[in-house]
Amino acid sequence: MRRLVLVCLAVALGLPASAGAATTGRLLVSLRATPSGHATAATAASAVAARAGAVPAGRIVTQVGMVTVRPRAGQTLRALAARLRRDPAVRAVDAEHRATPRLVPDDPVFSTPDPAAAGQTLAWWAVRENFPAAWDRADGDSVTVAVIDQGVEISHPDLAGKIRAAVDFDSDPGHGPATEDEAGHGTHVASLACAQPGNGIGLAGAGFDCGLLVEKSDLTNSSVVRAIVDATDRGASVISMSFGTDDRSRAPQAMIDAVSYAYDRGAVLVAAAADKRTTEQGFPANILQPTGTGPDIAAGKGLSVTAADFTDEAASFAGDGSQISIAAYGAFSRPGADGVLGAFTAGPNEIELGASGKPCNCRTTLAGDARYAFLAGTSMATPIVAGAAALVRDANPDLGPADVMQVLKRTARRPGGGGWTDGLGWGIVDAGAAVQGALRLDRRPPTSSVLAPSTTSGRSLVLRVTATDTAAPGVRVAGVRSVRVYRSRNGGAAHLVTTTTSRRLRVRVPSRGRYAFYTQAVDRAGNLEPAPQSPDARTRVATV
The missing domain is CATH 3.40.50.200 (Peptidase S8/S53 domain)
Incomplete structure (x- = not known):
């Protein structure tokens, strides 16, 4: 197998030197916040390097806010690292090593x-x-x-x-x-x-x-x-x-x-x-x-x-x-x-x-x-x-x-x-x-929905609840454990009505208005269906 023979540069950056450390003579600078957009991020990184008198020595990795720099001729890594650490835009400065x-x-x-x-x-x-x-x-x-x-x-x-x-x-x-x-x-x-x-x-x-x-x-x-x-x-x-x-x-x-x-x-x-x-x-x-x-x-x-x-x-x-x-x-x-x-x-x-x-x-x-x-x-x-x-x-x-x-x-x-x-x-x-x-690991959340009559004049109505649990081919399906039923009135916040295992559910509608119903299922593996963004059913209660 290959064993690289590398000369370890004695570089003091506030950390103890290690006999096994092979440094490259460059510094990895991690910015505190990476501006959106590659061009903007590159500009910010260049500004940090310029303020410290550093020479950019590699492409910026915008996703993690990293820029690689080296000192100018006649400068030391120690002094450059100290200047960079004083910059409020810099989160961390590390000596670069070669594995x-x-x-x-x-x-x-x-x-x-x-x-x-x-x-x-x-x-x-x-x-x-x-x-x-x-x-x-x-x-x-x-x-x-x-x-x-x-x-x-x-x-x-x-x-x-x-x-x-x-x-x-x-x-x-x-x-x-x-x-x-x-x-x-x-x-x-x-x-x-x-x-x-x-x-x-x-x-x-x-x-x-x-x-x-x-x-x-x-x-x-x-x-x-x-x-x-x-x-x-x-x-x-x-x-x-x-x-x-x-x-x-x-x-x-x-x-x-x-x-x-x-x-x-x-x-x-x-x-x-x-x-x-x-x-x-x-x-x-x-x-x-x-x-x-x-x-x-x-x-x-x-x-x-x-x-x-x-x-x-x-x-x-x-x-x-x-x-x-x-x-x-x-x-x-x-x-x-x-x-x-x-x-x-x-x-x-x-x-x-x-x-x-x-x-x-x-x-x-x-x-x-x-x-x-x-x-x-x-x-x-x-x-x-x-x-x-x-x-x-x-x-x-x-x-x-x-x-x-x-x-x-x-x-x-x-x-x-x-x-x-x-x-x-x-x-x-x-x-x-x-x-x-x-x-044997079901990590796919179940899905559910509810049907309700469009109008009613009574004090209660019957909801029909459906729920299905699936998994990737070959994966053992955990099965639906229960369904949470939520209700809102006249566009207000939704509140939990009940948790049920029944496919047919009677719920009270205590006053007239426009009701909306939502469901959220959970399976026996503990996977919870994402919170619904819109109601499954709407009902207008004319008289009570």
Whole structure:
């Protein structure tokens, strides 16, 4: 796997320096309020930069009010950050860091064949995580998975038909477009998420027929923020991020805002935990599952994924602790073991050439095709969980991000029983159980209406109430529990008359006037029909 060798710049911004922090020499500025309209927002951001004597160094992300700047020649980041923080239009200033892909350490134990694995199929991880059972119920074709990485070689036969869009946010000179992968990491990750099944070539991705949105990034904070926002705006249901920082630096406000932006708009975010034994997973993982929240099944805005090995233990290289949400297979366990098979680039890439200092010796031939490799790491576990999330969303499109996350956690397989653990979080993902769990969750509200006579001269009238509860195909319908009936008189406020389970209801009309009737149903799963904006029926009471 690729390990980027980056020189850590000693930059003091009011935060302690970290030996593992790789900074870019730029600052992320989060504005207090983003004016509506891109042009207006850009003007406001330019004004902030001008007041501080900063040089704009990246596009503004108007959705979260972020602008990237750098100091002018002869200025220091420390002084620039201080000036920016004094500006009343600025909400936060953060040093920008560059993440590294979530990789296994460059040890030969993770790059040589394991004779003890003889007899196991190359799809052992998919079988043991119960993906075939999930594929029987959900094929993922309605879901787009965004892979934020260093590019994807979309000409690979396992990926060529799966690309729904490819966007380039990599500003590093010499790098090709989003459809090229110089590192080899993104192609492998994308294949584990959504490789084409049933084509007689290579492998089937965890998300089976899911589509891919390639977001190429240079892994700088600003690039990642732009990619998260862009993936959200393009309708990605799941966002997979197999990278992260390896230090205790505070996550930049702009990235926190981008995560919230995606979560609030329905995206399930999945990020790799650290690729070393540590309780600090770095960001974005620690944004999705902050310190201390892992044991709370309802906490977090995404899933922080660690790696399990073939023995169902936490992989020796993988992060653990209270920032861990869930695990998936990312390695074997014994010296000389392979990792997980996935697609690889046609030509040599940075991983196998040893850009980190040591060649990986990971390329392999599958059915005569040398465009595959065995790689191990939390990087590999992450797209597997992302694929499982895609199947859950495909099975039940009414589920929100919190529902999907909780289904995956509740149904995860916990070796030895019990609940959440430091090593595996809520357990090893079980795709089949997760899809079954999703099909038992009715999140679609019922609908109702009421009929009433147009006129009456009595002191009461009979209403005919109807209510229906539906769900996505295959989802178990909870059924209508009751209907709330409201009444207003002469255009006044509506008041609750009764809550009923009857289809025929007699109500009093104590005085003459014009009455309007409304209904609102609730089902046995607790889903409440949206409040009606207009009455279902109107009655004129002539005399009483």
